[in-house]
Amino acid sequence: MNGEPLLAVSGLGVHFRMGRQEVQATRDVAFSIQPGERVGIVGESGCGKTVTGLALLGLLPAATSRVEGSAMFEGQNIIGLAPRALRRVRGRKIGMIFQEPMSALDPVFTIGQQIGETIRVHFGATREDARTRAVAALASVGISSPERVHDSYPHQLSGGMRQRAMIAIALVCEPRLLIADEPTTALDVTIQAQIIDLLLDLSSRTGTALLFISHDLGVIAETCTRMITMYAGQVVEDAPVDFALVRPRHPYTSGLLRSLPRLSPRGAALPSISGRVPSLRDMPAGCRFAARCAHAQPGCDAPQIMASAAPDHLVRCARHADLDLPGALTELEKVA
């Protein structure tokens, strides 16, 4: 780790009230993002990756959720920040884009109005000024007829176009960090590639750091420099993407990488991780993956801590030093 991180999350936990009970969706999530860095959070549905992203901006429903821990961003803890102060961070310092661009855009306002109001709320710009900047923002996300899109309603645009507009809204105030929650999942494969290229391009051009949340390892591998693996509400591995892909230290990361379809030889059974994620109500005290892990030992039922496996490589597995786990690529494949 070098220099002051842009975002330093520690001890982040999210609790949901379900009736009279409270369940803990994520526990002790900790990671940091350097200025301009592109970090991916990967994990299967329900592992807490989306909840983590929403918790950072205080977007979880206040009536049914409780967030603990801290997230230091530019010298202030943005968890539990007063509403007014939080609104100065949202959209201005940290932008966010969502999975389904159709339902994430207000159907009865034009794209231009939806970009313009963000500019006006943060910079108090005039209508004409807001329009100029909105059109420029649309052009910067690769929309070839920004004037037309500016005056269009969301339903008049294609899925890819809507996601570009969504990105323009999130980036128009030039935030330092962009949280992208499954931004390509709802799109066609060809459009996916365009949106990923666009995010990479914008991030490197403007120096905006990226927190890319996805269940798609391939997308994370293409986009990010560092990969955080989450499992059952915990971070289980945090490593540079190249290390994690070649030599994962956590059996779950390894299992995820091996179950990518395109990596199996033709005709061979697709490797998969057997078993199911433990229920939130009934989480084991020790390693949460132990019940599904081929390498589990009696010692695994003790609580696991994040340990340093290599420089810049953290893993939540007591056995990480004993195991030599397969990754997506072998060293040989990588060299070739």
Place this chain on the structure above:
Amino acid sequence: MIGRRLLQILPVIVLATFVVFGLLQLVPGDIAVTLAGENATDARIAQIRQAYGLDQPFFVQYGKWLWNAAHLDLSRSYLSNEPVLDQILHRFPTTLLIVSLSLTISLVVGIPLGIVAATRPGSRLDTFVTSFASLGVALPNFWLAMILVATFALNWNIFPATGAVALSKDPSKALLHAALPAFALAAGGIAEVARQLRSALIEILSSQYVRTLHAKGLSPTAILWKHGLKNVSVTLLTVVGLLVNRLLGATVVVEAVFAIPGMGSLIVHAAIHKDFPVVQGVVLSMVVIVICMNLLIDILYAVLDPRVGRA
């Protein structure tokens, strides 16, 4: 769009008036006998039957009526011999005043209640609004009308118990007369508006695009008043459309309680005395009003919601 809608309206008008015309034929008793008066000779009855065209076949009678109606001639009342159109035009302002006053009350009270409840779901205020709304929907308006008359008119003498004054003659007196019937009708309207607005707004405020608005740094106030209200206005429009239709229907009963000379009492009186031209005329004008209202609402849909085609 409007041209096509207008074409669809004609069959509706024909069907509605045809059904009423047909139903009136089934009413027992011979209208000619009634009109001829007591102790009339058979010749006199036959003469009257001929004079009113009652001896002609059903379809001829209906066809003639429809043809005249298309030329704004709704024929004359059997009882008073006044042109039906004049009677309707004379009575309609009274009913219109009550209906529009009660619609205004429904919106002015119902909208704030719905918003307050939706922004604090589960709170005590929300529980109050929700239970008040259930009560308002369940209360029969004629019963409420009688309670209002007994309390505010007979006991406390704040409002007049019966009758109506034309708005053009004395506006404040007209409103005073219309107040109690309008409130009696508005109880259901307030409840309906508050309930529908609450549930639609709760859904909107928990939607994904509202989450985006929060993520952009907008204040909850801006989100509610700008995005919330514009999105909920489509629901509100639907509620208003249904409400106007219902109020027009309910006013018949409430006008009877307050002895108000409006469209409601006109049709009730005409139906009791087999004054068929008046019944037909009132039904036709109600159908036309309801259809025009629906058309207006469809046009407003297209204005409020860009997803509704304007082709």
